[in-house]
Amino acid sequence: MKLRVKFSKHGAMKFIGHLDVMRYFQKVMRRADIDVTYSEGFSPHQKMSFAQPLGVGLTSDGEYFDIELNSLKPLGDKTAPDFTAETLKQKLNEVSAIDILVTDIVLLPEGAGKAMAEVCGADYTVRSLDTSLDLISACERFNKADTVKIEKETKKSVKEIDLKDFVYKLDATDKSTIKMRLCAGSGTNIKPTLLLKTLYEMNGISYPEERSAFEINRVDLLNKYMKSLSSDGKIF
Amino acid sequence: MRKTALSDEILLSVEKPERYIGNEINAVIKDKNEVDIRFAMCFPDVYEIGMSHLGIQILYDMFNKRPDTWCERVYSPWTDLDKIMREKKIPLFALESQDPVKDFDFLGITLQYEMCFTNVLQVIDLSGIPLHASDRKEGDTIVIGGGPVSFNPEPVAAFFDLFYIGEGEMVYDSLLDLYKKMRKEGKSRSEFIHEAGKLPGIYAPSLYEVSYNEEGTVKSFKPLFDDVPATVKKQLCIDLDKVTYPEKPLVPFIRVTQDRAVLEVMRGCIRGCRFCQAGQIYKPLRERSTGFLKDRARAILDSTGVDEITLSSLSTSDYTGLKEIIEFLIENYSDKYINISLPSLRIDAFSLDVMSKVQDVKKGSLTFAPEAGSQRMRNVINKGLSVDDIMKGSSLAFEGGWNKVKLYFMLGLPTETDDDVRAIADLANDVAALYFDIVPKEDRKGIRVMVTSSASFFIPKPFTPFQWAPMNSSEEFLRKAHLLNEHFRDELNHKSLKFQYHENDLSLLEGLMARGDRRLSKLIETAYNNGALYDSWSDCFDRSIWDRSIEECNVDVDFYTTRERKTDELFPWDFIDCGVRKDFLRSEYEKALKAEVTPNCREKCSGCGAASFGGGVCFEAKG
Numbered sequence: 001m002k003l004r005v006k007f008s009k010h011g012a013m014k015f016i017g018h019l020d021v022m023r024y025f026q027k028v029m030r031r032a033d034i035d036v037t038y039s040e041g042f043s044p045h046q047k048m049s050f051a052q053p054l055g056v057g058l059t060s061d062g063e064y065f066d067i068e069l070n071s072l073k074p075l076g077d078k079t080a081p082d083f084t085a086e087t088l089k090q091k092l093n094e095v096s097a098i099d100i101l102v103t104d105i106v107l108l109p110e111g112a113g114k115a116m117a118e119v120c121g122a123d124y125t126v127r128s129l130d131t132s133l134d135l136i137s138a139c140e141r142f143n144k145a146d147t148v149k150i151e152k153e154t155k156k157s158v159k160e161i162d163l164k165d166f167v168y169k170l171d172a173t174d175k176s177t178i179k180m181r182l183c184a185g186s187g188t189n190i191k192p193t194l195l196l197k198t199l200y201e202m203n204g205i206s207y208p209e210e211r212s213a214f215e216i217n218r219v220d221l222l223n224k225y226m227k228s229l230s231s232d233g234k235i236f
Numbered sequence: 237m238r239k240t241a242l243s244d245e246i247l248l249s250v251e252k253p254e255r256y257i258g259n260e261i262n263a264v265i266k267d268k269n270e271v272d273i274r275f276a277m278c279f280p281d282v283y284e285i286g287m288s289h290l291g292i293q294i295l296y297d298m299f300n301k302r303p304d305t306w307c308e309r310v311y312s313p314w315t316d317l318d319k320i321m322r323e324k325k326i327p328l329f330a331l332e333s334q335d336p337v338k339d340f341d342f343l344g345i346t347l348q349y350e351m352c353f354t355n356v357l358q359v360i361d362l363s364g365i366p367l368h369a370s371d372r373k374e375g376d377t378i379v380i381g382g383g384p385v386s387f388n389p390e391p392v393a394a395f396f397d398l399f400y401i402g403e404g405e406m407v408y409d410s411l412l413d414l415y416k417k418m419r420k421e422g423k424s425r426s427e428f429i430h431e432a433g434k435l436p437g438i439y440a441p442s443l444y445e446v447s448y449n450e451e452g453t454v455k456s457f458k459p460l461f462d463d464v465p466a467t468v469k470k471q472l473c474i475d476l477d478k479v480t481y482p483e484k485p486l487v488p489f490i491r492v493t494q495d496r497a498v499l500e501v502m503r504g505c506i507r508g509c510r511f512c513q514a515g516q517i518y519k520p521l522r523e524r525s526t527g528f529l530k531d532r533a534r535a536i537l538d539s540t541g542v543d544e545i546t547l548s549s550l551s552t553s554d555y556t557g558l559k560e561i562i563e564f565l566i567e568n569y570s571d572k573y574i575n576i577s578l579p580s581l582r583i584d585a586f587s588l589d590v591m592s593k594v595q596d597v598k599k600g601s602l603t604f605a606p607e608a609g610s611q612r613m614r615n616v617i618n619k620g621l622s623v624d625d626i627m628k629g630s631s632l633a634f635e636g637g638w639n640k641v642k643l644y645f646m647l648g649l650p651t652e653t654d655d656d657v658r659a660i661a662d663l664a665n666d667v668a669a670l671y672f673d674i675v676p677k678e679d680r681k682g683i684r685v686m687v688t689s690s691a692s693f694f695i696p697k698p699f700t701p702f703q704w705a706p707m708n709s710s711e712e713f714l715r716k717a718h719l720l721n722e723h724f725r726d727e728l729n730h731k732s733l734k735f736q737y738h739e740n741d742l743s744l745l746e747g748l749m750a751r752g753d754r755r756l757s758k759l760i761e762t763a764y765n766n767g768a769l770y771d772s773w774s775d776c777f778d779r780s781i782w783d784r785s786i787e788e789c790n791v792d793v794d795f796y797t798t799r800e801r802k803t804d805e806l807f808p809w810d811f812i813d814c815g816v817r818k819d820f821l822r823s824e825y826e827k828a829l830k831a832e833v834t835p836n837c838r839e840k841c842s843g844c845g846a847a848s849f850g851g852g853v854c855f856e857a858k859g
Contacts, residue, residue: 012240012257015247020254020489027261027487027541030572044573057248075571095541097261098238212244 002068002108004115004233005092008061009054011099018053024100025065031095033075034088037068051115051221051229052122052184055191057211062123062220064229066108066115072236085235106233118229121168121222122184124192127215128176130208138199139172150198163198166190168226184221192216241329241336242317250316254490255283258309258331261487262539264296265332266306272416274340275299276330276377278310279348280355281772286311287486288494290548291346291383295404297482305412308332309486310343312355313362315770321362328362337363341415343377345396347385350749351742351772353392356381357764360395367761369397369442374425378415386439387470387517388698388809391752391760393441397429400437401812402471403503405479407437433464437471440464444811446754452795454753454806469813470517474851476503477528483535487542496544496577497536499529501561505550506837506853508844510618510828511607511646513697514550516816519844520852521837526557530564537569544575553582554838562590583629588636601640601688602633608649609659615831616651618824623663630667634674634685641667641687647716647737648694648708651829657716661723661735664689668729688734689724691717693743697750698809699816701824704801707747709794713740741779742771747797753808756796759789817845 009021016024026046029036038044047068054060072082074091083091085105092102112118128135142148148163166188169181182190196214200207221229240247240257247253268274277296279286286292292309299307308330313321321328327336337343343363345356357367360379366372369379381389382400389399400407411432418428433440443464447455459466473479485497504521505514533545545565549555565576576594581587583602606621608614614621630641645660664687671685693713696702708716717737724735749756763785770776786793801807803822810818820843827834834842837853847854 011238012247012259015253015257016489017254020491023491024489026543030541030543031261031538032541038573056253057244095261098259210245211248 001072002066002112003088004064004066004106004108004230005102006104006228006230007063007100007102008059009063009100010059013097013099014057014059016100017056018050021054021063021100022048022050022065024097028092028095029067032091033077034067034091035070035073035075037070049114049116052119052189054218058192058216058218060218061103062218062228064115064221104230106230107236108233112232115229116186118223118232119185119221120183120224121226122182123169123219123222124180124182125217125219126178126180126192126196127217128178128213129215130210130213131176132208133200133203133205135172135175135178135199138203139170139178141202142167142170142199145202148198148202150194150201152194161188163190163195167195170195179219181222181226239334241334242326246317246320246324246326250320251314252283252490254488255311255314256317256331258334260489261541262484263332263486264300264306264308266300268306268333268335271306272304272419273302273306273342273412275305275307275342275344275412276310276337276340277307278343278345278359280312280345280352280359281770282314283311283488284490284492287488287492289346289348290498290500291404293482293485293498294480295344295408296486297484298405298408298480299412301480302409302412304416306332308340310337310359312358312770315776318358318362318769327364328359338365338377340377343379345379345381346383347381347389347392348383349772350385350391350746351777352385353749353760354764354768354771356392356395357761358769361764368394370394372397372425376425378425378429384514384517387513387812387814388750388752389439389441390754390808391749391756393754394757394761396441398432399439399441400471401439401468402437403473405473406471407435410435411438430461430464436469439468439812441754446808448755452792454808454810457806457808457811467811467813470815472518472815472849473503474522474849476522476524481528481532483532484539485536487540494546495542496546496575497533497540497542498546498548499533499536499561500524500548501529501552501555501557502549504852506554507551507620508618508824508834508836508842509607510616510701510824511649511694511697513700516699516821516844517814518550519814519816519846520849520854521554522852523555523557526560526564529557529561533561533565534568537572537574543573544577546577546579548579550580551582552578552580553584553587559586559590562594566593582625583633585632588629588632592636601642601686602629602638603642603644604629605644606663607644607646608656609645609661609663610656612831613649613652613656613659615833616828617646617649618828618833620833620836623666626663626667627670630670631674634671639671639675639680639683639685641685643667643687643689645689645691646694647691647720648713650694650702650705651831652716654716654719657720658723660689660691660720661727661733664724664733664735665727665729668732671732672729685732686734687729687732688736691720691735691737693738693740695743695747695750698807699812699814699821701821701828703751703807703821704803704805704825706800707797709798710740710744713743739774742774742777744793744797745771745782748791748793751796751807756791759785759791762789815844815846815849820844 036046051064166183171179299305378397380398381396386399433443449455502523504518607619668687696705766781768781
């Protein structure tokens with residue numbers, strides 16, 4: 001059976017890189033005695049696959065990975081009752097680090113696509129510590145524009161895109177906070193900083209040099225219906 | 237949410253910010269207002285190296301079991317952060333609380349290799365503690381050293397208030413109790429250091445005075461006070477089942493050098509190799525019981541979730557319960573796919589059988605450490621490994637499907653001739669030839685056997701029979717390496733042979749520090765001030781800084797390295813009693829010069845002196 005686990009990552013844990021988060025959760029599974037399915041072959045590994053990687057320095061309330069289990073019983077205890085979504089969540093959080101918290105677990109239907117393949121969008125909240133740009137009017141200006149052509153670097157080349165096609169929502173909720181819904185996934189993935197840079201450029205203001213000028217939180221990852229990735233599965 | 241000592245801006249601009257944020261699984265968080273003693277435990281190297289060290293995990297666990305003490309960790313900031321901390325005057329901090337080290341009662345620094353000395357100064361300096369112990373005032377953090385390099389602490393004696401000689405489990409509780417008591421009584425810092433210096437195993441450099449002979453050797457080494465002991469006795473646990481062993485070791489987020497659980501099966505070694513310092517200073521061999529180890533293995537694997545466990549010791553094949561422990565791990569942890577790693581195994585039928593069960597045969601190579609090429613040379617160093625052993629082990633390995641073999645050697649051993657050097661290549665060639673004899677052509681699957689030999693340069697260490705021996709000069713080392721390299725090319729099977737050797741700039745400095753005295757502290761400080769840091773990292777090490785500093789301080793390097801010591805010379809480290817007597821080491825040196833071997837501790841007791849500890853292999857029934 002395949003489960004989808006949603007977790008949040010806050011505080012100093014935003015400095016833990018994607019690969020290390022994967023290794024971290026493999027250890028969580030062993031600490032919690034979860035009956036995980038391993039791959040065959042010489043170096044067996046847990047059948048675990050992560051959704052869209054999160055950049056170092058970003059916090060998140062919407063991180064996901066899928067994991068395949070042999071059973072819902074704890075390892076080595078065949079008489080124990082099956083885990084429910086709630087008891088499994090508790091079990092995982094008992095052995096978790098401060099500031100990494102499992103918030104939701106769902107059971108995926110047979111044949112469900114991998115978490116990464118399901119990702120189509122991402123919601124972010126950005127808090128700006130930089131005051132040189134008027135965020136409210138910058139967002140309005142972006143929303144009113146017919147096209148916003150920018151050059152986007154891909155792995156192989158630089159191509160021109162219309163950023164309007166990939167920004168689904170943009171909204172300044174006050175003068176230091178923006179909410180954005182961006183295209184995400186293995187095809188085109190728009191980073192919040194790309195949109196921020198564009199907003200600065202459109203207004204002729206130079207983008208702040210400090211790496212910590214913006215506090216970016218990923219609120220959730222979304223499927224093709226622009227619903228939370230958890231909605232692909234059901235409570236058990 | 238936890239605070240961080242460094243701002244987001246800094247953390248986002250340095251390589252691997254994970255090194256500085258703490259919060260690892262099993263990290264211990266206490267309320268600093270609820271404890272009496274704050275101890276910062278430091279490994280003076282980068283996080284990934286320091287986190288791989290078992291000793292700190294043991295002491296961290298032991299100290300934190302005391303309700304009155306909070307022990308935290310400190311590592312050397314990498315060069316990028318080092319620069320920022322100096323520019324912005326950010327004091328060095330401990331990982332758990334992220335508080336400055338200078339707020340702590342103790343800064344403990346483990347000395348695992350000589351080339352960490354400039355990093356020791358970096359840690360003290362960045363903490364804002366005066367570099368010289370003599371400049372520290374009331375309220376300054378007490379700096380205490382430990383670890384194997386403390387067996388000759390003299391080159392860094394000026395920077396430490398105290399050293400702990402031996403195994404930390406023994407006296408640290410008394411030391412912390414004494415500190416707490418004296419502080420409550422309102423006693424001064426220097427009064428505490430004086431009292432601490434009377435505890436067994438504790439050495440307070442400021443309580444001793446050294447004088448030198450005209451030719452530069454030590455004339456006398458005496459305590460300045462009547463109540464301070466003239467010799468400091470190494471501390472050692474006889475019953476390793478009775479001392480604490482961490483059940484919840486720290487689990488780093490980033491991949492560290494030893495990214496696995498460590499089960500220390502025993503301490504000490506029966507094998508008396510004459511070049512090996514660890515073999516002497518951890519004598520006698522003491523085993524942990526299989527029951528104790530099974531309990532700990534279970535607790536550690538359950539609390540960490542790591543996927544690999546290593547059975548650690550100086551020579552794990554000599555552990556009598558090895559088979560039982562391995563079977564236990566295979567039986568109980570196959571459902572979690574735990575790998576078992578077995579360093580320092582002798583290659584024989586049993587170990588190959590085990591390895592084929594627990595490791596991926598296709599990937600691995602087998603490692604032998606003959607250390608020398610000729611049998612004569614191996615007798616000199618008392619390496620109880622014959623050509624037969626190597627050939628038998630290799631043929632079993634080739635039959636078992638391995639086709640990569642690594643051989644470790646040393647160049648520059650005492651009495652070494654050019655013939656001995658060339659014998660290294662001949663031995664590697666014989667191993668490769670054996671493959672062609674044993675594995676029929678149709679079974680080779682187009683894969684060429686590869687025998688990789690690597691040579692390091694021999695450095696005489698204190699408390700070994702070779703502490704009197706001259707070290708080769710840099711020129712002599714290089715000449716031998718080149719000679720050997722050429723001889724490798726002339727071998728029949730040269731296409732299956734690889735030879736590599738390590739640059740020798742570091743060896744020279746390591747040799748200098750290993751048998752150095754108090755006068756070298758000036759050189760270390762000068763080199764540090766001239767910019768030397770992370771000397772054990774080849775991409776950081778800058779020979780020219782050291783050359784310049786050696787010149788500035790007028791140090792005669794040859795005096796410390798290439799000079800053969802006289803039989804009765806008083807060594808800077810002779811005030812330490814490591815259990816093994818100096819006259820025993822001398823007789824071993826003389827036997828070495830005659831290429832005579834000494835049996836191992838299980839074959840026959842040689843009366844080295846370690847029996848004075850009253851336990852371990854010295855009191856096992858001899859087979």
